[in-house]
Amino acid sequence: MECYPNNPVKFNLPQTTGLLILNDILSGCPIAVMDCVWLTAMRTPAVTALAAAALHPNAKTFGMFGCGVQGTGHVRFIGHTLKNLKKIYVYDTRKEVMDKLVAELQPEVDAEIIKANSPEELAKSCEVMSSATLIIRETLSVVKKEWVSRGQTILPCDLNTFWDPEIPRMADKYIVDSIDEHKLFADMGYFPDGLPDIYCETGEIIAGSKKGRDDADQLIVCSNIGMAVCDVVMAREIFNRAIEQGKGLKLKL
Numbered sequence: 347m348e349c350y351p352n353n354p355v356k357f358n359l360p361q362t363t364g365l366l367i368l369n370d371i372l373s374g375c376p377i378a379v380m381d382c383v384w385l386t387a388m389r390t391p392a393v394t395a396l397a398a399a400a401l402h403p404n405a406k407t408f409g410m411f412g413c414g415v416q417g418t419g420h421v422r423f424i425g426h427t428l429k430n431l432k433k434i435y436v437y438d439t440r441k442e443v444m445d446k447l448v449a450e451l452q453p454e455v456d457a458e459i460i461k462a463n464s465p466e467e468l469a470k471s472c473e474v475m476s477s478a479t480l481i482i483r484e485t486l487s488v489v490k491k492e493w494v495s496r497g498q499t500i501l502p503c504d505l506n507t508f509w510d511p512e513i514p515r516m517a518d519k520y521i522v523d524s525i526d527e528h529k530l531f532a533d534m535g536y537f538p539d540g541l542p543d544i545y546c547e548t549g550e551i552i553a554g555s556k557k558g559r560d561d562a563d564q565l566i567v568c569s570n571i572g573m574a575v576c577d578v579v580m581a582r583e584i585f586n587r588a589i590e591q592g593k594g595l596k597l598k599l
Contacts, residue, residue: 351480360415361480362386368581378585378594383415385577385584391419393523393548393570394476394501399427400551401521401558401566402474402499406432408457409472411465411489411508413438413447416478421451421459428474431457435468469493476501477508483535485511499559500567505531511539518564519545524573531571542567 353359364382369375398405405428410417413436425431434457438444444461452459462468465488469475480486481504491510494500506514514520520542522528532541548570550556559566588594 349481351482354414362415366577366581368578368585376599378581378588379597380581380584382577385580386572387415387419389576389580390416390478390503390570390572391423393572393576394420394503395423395427396552397501397521397548397568397570398424398474398476398499401568403428404430405473405499406430407435407472407474408433409435409437409462409468409475411437411468411475411477412479412504413440413443414478416503418447418451420476420478421447421455425455425457433457433471434459435462435471436460437462437465437468465489466493470495473497474499474501476503478503479508481505481536482507483538485509485538487511489513491516494565496563496565498565500565502567502569503572505536505571506567506569507536511537514542514567514569516565517542517567518560519558519566521545521548521551521558521566521568523548523570527571527573528569 349362351361353361360383362383366380366382366385367376368378370377408424408428408431410420421434421436436444436447436459448459448461469489470493486507487510489509491512494513502509522544525544525547528541546556548568551558
């Protein structure tokens with residue numbers, strides 16, 4: 347799976363592209379080919395939704411930066427775990443993409459979807475926020491630390507690219523989906539100011555082996571870059587169900 351940030355503007359293609367080839371664990375032979383874009387579009391917002399429920403279960407407002415494939419998935423699924431949601435704010439630099447998301451999802455989402463006029467408006471309006479924008483080494487710092495307040499939960503899916511790098515340092519708890527992966531990206535230069543101190547991994551919070559929020563005033567940042575192993579597990583389950591239901595196209599090798 348590869349990430350090409352210029353794809354949407356230059357080629358009208360998703361930022362993330364690729365194929366997943368699922369191999370049999372015993373023989374090593376390929377048994378299925380799947381679209382990585384669809385897989386990660388389902389898996390990534392699922393991780394955000396589960397983490398949000400573990401860290402901020404009673405939230406009434408959610409905000410989404412980026413209204414593409416990932417943003418749409420987040421808005422579609424977040425209400426399944428945050429049962430008290432009343433309002434969902436969305437923001438994208440492309441107005442037509444926001445309009446498309448609202449038109450597609452408002453009929454199926456109970457919470458009111460509101461198009462924010464600016465990143466500042468969204469950041470100041472939401473208890474829980476996520477972002478699925480560009481993944482680049484340069485920190486864009488679109489969301490300023492002055493807009494963030496105590497008691498919020500922030501769940502970036504874009505290596506904190508979109509956020510002021512001081513925000514995770516301000517957090518009472520900085521949580522990541524994979525410590526090793528974050529350290530690897532830090533070594534590659536994706537955290538130019540250094541990786542913040544990590545409290546634990548997202549899976550530990552969801553499993554209950556580590557405590558999430560201690561009190562209502564804590565600022566929590568939970569960075570979920572995404573792990574290929576999760577896509578592989580999901581792919582295997584899809585394959586199993588496809589076999590049971592007779593779905594998919596069989597190819598001759």
